[in-house]
Amino acid sequence: SSTNQNTQADTTPTDRLAEILDNSARIQELSSGHEEEIQEADDDSDYETSDDDSDDGQNVHGWMASKLPPNLPFYFAGPGPLADGLETTTSAAQEKTMREVIDLMTGKGQTMTYVNAYGLPHLLKDKHAAFLRTILGRYPPPFQVMDASRPWLLYWALNGLRTLGVDVSEYKQRCIDTFTPLQNPEGGFGGGHGHLSHAAAGYAATLSLALVGGLDMIDRRAMWHWLGQVKNPSGGFNMAVNGEQDVRGAYCCMTIHTLLALPLALPPSSPARRAGLETFTSGLGSWISRCQTFEGGLGGAPDNEAHGAYAFCVLACLCLLDAPARSIPTYLNTRTLIRWLVSRQCAPEGGFSGRTNKLVDACYSHWVGGCWSLLESALNIDPAKSSLWHREALVRYTLSCSQAKKGGLRDKPSTRPDGYHTNYSLAGLSAAQYVYTYAESKQTEAEGAEALMVAFNWSFQRPTQQQMKEWCFDSSDLVEPVHPVFVLPFDIVENTRAKFAGKVGF
Numbered sequence: 001s002s003t004n005q006n007t008q009a010d011t012t013p014t015d016r017l018a019e020i021l022d023n024s025a026r027i028q029e030l031s032s033g034h035e036e037e038i039q040e041a042d043d044d045s046d047y048e049t050s051d052d053d054s055d056d057g058q059n060v061h062g063w064m065a066s067k068l069p070p071n072l073p074f075y076f077a078g079p080g081p082l083a084d085g086l087e088t089t090t091s092a093a094q095e096k097t098m099r100e101v102i103d104l105m106t107g108k109g110q111t112m113t114y115v116n117a118y119g120l121p122h123l124l125k126d127k128h129a130a131f132l133r134t135i136l137g138r139y140p141p142p143f144q145v146m147d148a149s150r151p152w153l154l155y156w157a158l159n160g161l162r163t164l165g166v167d168v169s170e171y172k173q174r175c176i177d178t179f180t181p182l183q184n185p186e187g188g189f190g191g192g193h194g195h196l197s198h199a200a201a202g203y204a205a206t207l208s209l210a211l212v213g214g215l216d217m218i219d220r221r222a223m224w225h226w227l228g229q230v231k232n233p234s235g236g237f238n239m240a241v242n243g244e245q246d247v248r249g250a251y252c253c254m255t256i257h258t259l260l261a262l263p264l265a266l267p268p269s270s271p272a273r274r275a276g277l278e279t280f281t282s283g284l285g286s287w288i289s290r291c292q293t294f295e296g297g298l299g300g301a302p303d304n305e306a307h308g309a310y311a312f313c314v315l316a317c318l319c320l321l322d323a324p325a326r327s328i329p330t331y332l333n334t335r336t337l338i339r340w341l342v343s344r345q346c347a348p349e350g351g352f353s354g355r356t357n358k359l360v361d362a363c364y365s366h367w368v369g370g371c372w373s374l375l376e377s378a379l380n381i382d383p384a385k386s387s388l389w390h391r392e393a394l395v396r397y398t399l400s401c402s403q404a405k406k407g408g409l410r411d412k413p414s415t416r417p418d419g420y421h422t423n424y425s426l427a428g429l430s431a432a433q434y435v436y437t438y439a440e441s442k443q444t445e446a447e448g449a450e451a452l453m454v455a456f457n458w459s460f461q462r463p464t465q466q467q468m469k470e471w472c473f474d475s476s477d478l479v480e481p482v483h484p485v486f487v488l489p490f491d492i493v494e495n496t497r498a499k500f501a502g503k504v505g506f
């Protein structure tokens, strides 16, 4: 038996070494064709730490270390040690993206030269703000395809601007004017003129109006009635009357319900009430439970593929129902969820993918990055002491790879920035920069008898000097804190809570 063990012990490291050597060839291949740029960059590079460019393929970490900017851990500078040989459209796209990311991370392909103390491009706040302001401007005819997304365009731009520290109160009247024709007499908002009310449009409209202090234009009683129409007898929510049922509906509807402090009881006209449910939360946790898949991740509806965007909707919706430490472990298997969620953080990219075997994308900086504070709170993990995820990696991806030099943030290198990716990259950056914690407050608990108040129990801690150093950003790269459940600035959430305090029942 001891011979067998020795054989095992001998072959495993040999196989590993073969893999690493294979990958060393892959790294050389990745850098070849870029020799001119490398040479050029090396000539005036601050990063060069060794004159020895020779690479005998034997010491891959040594090779990488000789190329790295100071402070850049090796795992951001080369492909991971494991790769399978299956070639698909996705594997080709992955290879291209990884190559572009490595060039930006290591500085070889980096053209943003205004860098912070850690050699990462600064957050280009003024340029991103200017980019977001153009979204609030006029649109040429090709943008007709965006007509159903009017509320979203406003939300992404206004929330992104506030996350960058820009005051948006000047947009109040225009915002109200935009939403007036979108609000329907039967309650809720459509995405464009003449459109039926829709959960996503209502969510984006409510958040936008909260951002500018324009919530008074919402007919809360009509909204309560409409929400009753989309509450499904299953416990979940439809996206529209007779629309599809998925967890976006649950998160969007319950967010609207909470922010507007609507009554918890279902209206008498609600089809769910006729099916025996009494409140908006009846059956909701159990329906959400069914969205956890064999991977441990969370899909949009029972039997759907696990996906990061829906994972946020699931966790945030559970955090509207009760304290995370109660609602999350009650309805989800947190052990398998952790495994799936940690697998979303990509190396060397540092950002997140939305699902298994797919590519990094900066919108998941929020959809996945926003899950950590909720899940860590559910597990009583103190993020100041230990963490389930790598904040530095997300900061590196955001600053080095997701920023467009002319303004706006983008999905990945070789894509164009847009309002959606700009807002959610910035929200993700805030998740990496702040510690968000849930703490029960007696006062809101007492009020909670009528409306759902638990989601107002979150607070934020600004990063310490030590944390900023660990996570690689300067104070000028710090964004504003974004609420982990409502995805709004904290002061907006507080103003909204205070506005409707004691007004449950219209």
Ligand code: FPP
Pocket (backbone or CB within 6 Å): 200, 248, 251, 252, 307, 309, 310, 313, 353, 354, 355, 358, 359, 361
């Ligand atoms: C796949 O796109 C994307 C999805 C299946 C989910 C999209 C859902 C959201 C963005 C979230 C909605 C949330 C609310 C609150 C309305 P893809 O195949 O292009 O991307 P992938 O390759 O990254 O999966």
Ligand code: K
Pocket (backbone or CB within 6 Å): 354, 361
């Ligand atoms: K994507």
Ligand code: ZN
Pocket (backbone or CB within 6 Å): 361, 362, 363, 364, 411, 421
């Ligand atoms: Zn995206």
